[in-house]
Amino acid sequence: MHRILTIILSAAFACSLAATGAFAHAFLDHAVPGVGATVSGSPSELKLTFTQSLVPAFASVQIATAGGAPVSAGKATSDPADPATLHVRLGQPLKPGVYKVTWHVVSVDTHRTEGTYTFTVTP
């Protein structure tokens, strides 16, 4: 029985590791600049990749300074090669400081999620 259980659990664990998506609620998987990251110099765009494919029409991303002042940015657009990824072109170079990104998305199974994260720009 030990052997059978070992095989079952090992196989299940291997399958789960092989899964590239996530459960059917779109949470932020990774971003560029990264969640909580510090980057040197201003990025030209934000890239947000979620755990689930998105409905682009219902996706929005805003960026603001730590003080709450909005930063000019384009509309969030879906990546043609990856429906779980959004791109946001920045309207101006970011000065050194802390920035807050707010996202609202709807996954293809219609679940809505939203959240925020910060990143820091250094000279």
Next chain:
Amino acid sequence: MSYKACMAKAGALCAAAVLIGVGPALAHTIVGNRVFPATLTIDDPGVNDELALPSFGYMAASNYDGTPGPISYTLGWEYAKTITADLGISVGSAGYTWQKNPAAGGWANIETQMKFVFYQNPEHEFIIAGALNAEWGNTGSGQNSSLPSDPNTTVTPKVYFGKGFGDVGLDWARPFAITGEVDYNIPTHPIDATIVPDPVSGLNTYALTQNPTVLTYGATLQYSLLYENSFIHEVPDLFKRLIPAFEGIFSSPVSNIGPSVPGNWTHTTTGVVGPSLYYIGQYFEIGVMAQIPINQASGRHVGALAVVDFFIDDILPDSLGKPLFGPPQAHSAALH
């Protein structure tokens, strides 16, 4: 009943006491941006469409005199179905138990449960629910089995809660969450009366066995790397789907206990505590836990629990995985 059968039954009862976390009570819940995994010692506080197959338990019991007691391996299952977004039913069983010292085996009873979410607040990642569970007597192995099931039905009202700390202002605290469960196990046959013939006198005597009501209570403290990765700072890919936790569950007899008799633990609180780890995959979750007995009545040394839990709501979102009536849970959130 032979000595061997008696020992097997005693072993089964002892194993049942320490393997309470293996029971069919597994589901995952999402409230706002918080994922409450299907934990091993207690149920999570929501309703969902899921299949836990298998749940596994291992524990070595100890006899009252300190000698090694039965060693049990259990494979169980549970299927949970939503009726509406806030109402769910489930059917399951602690399943089959292989026992050594003495050797025995048998099926546990079937359990059914109806659960209702009274209130949830996505913004504050808070949820509270209640359930009524029935373990149906004599639906497992018969009384002639080497490991018979409980012949009596037990009805159990339950209360659950869950709270994520994503709404607090401290980044280090936001990945934390707690869940809890309190059960009140009420046997439908408080007293069993058995006629036992005395082989010497030839007279019949009555043997009375009291089935106590039991309070079962447990909690989990979770740290979600899933949450930390999405909202605070990114973690390496290997860890971003993990939720480590520390959890425990305890059972205390509260009434109809009978006199304390040397040689048994009928008045003793039993329980297990221990670290656990949950991996949240695309369509299923895997959980493992080291269960540490809190006293000799609870076990001889560290045991183990594990589960593979399939998310039917994600595997079949348009058919079996959605509520029978009404829309699925909104699961929307407005954090920060």
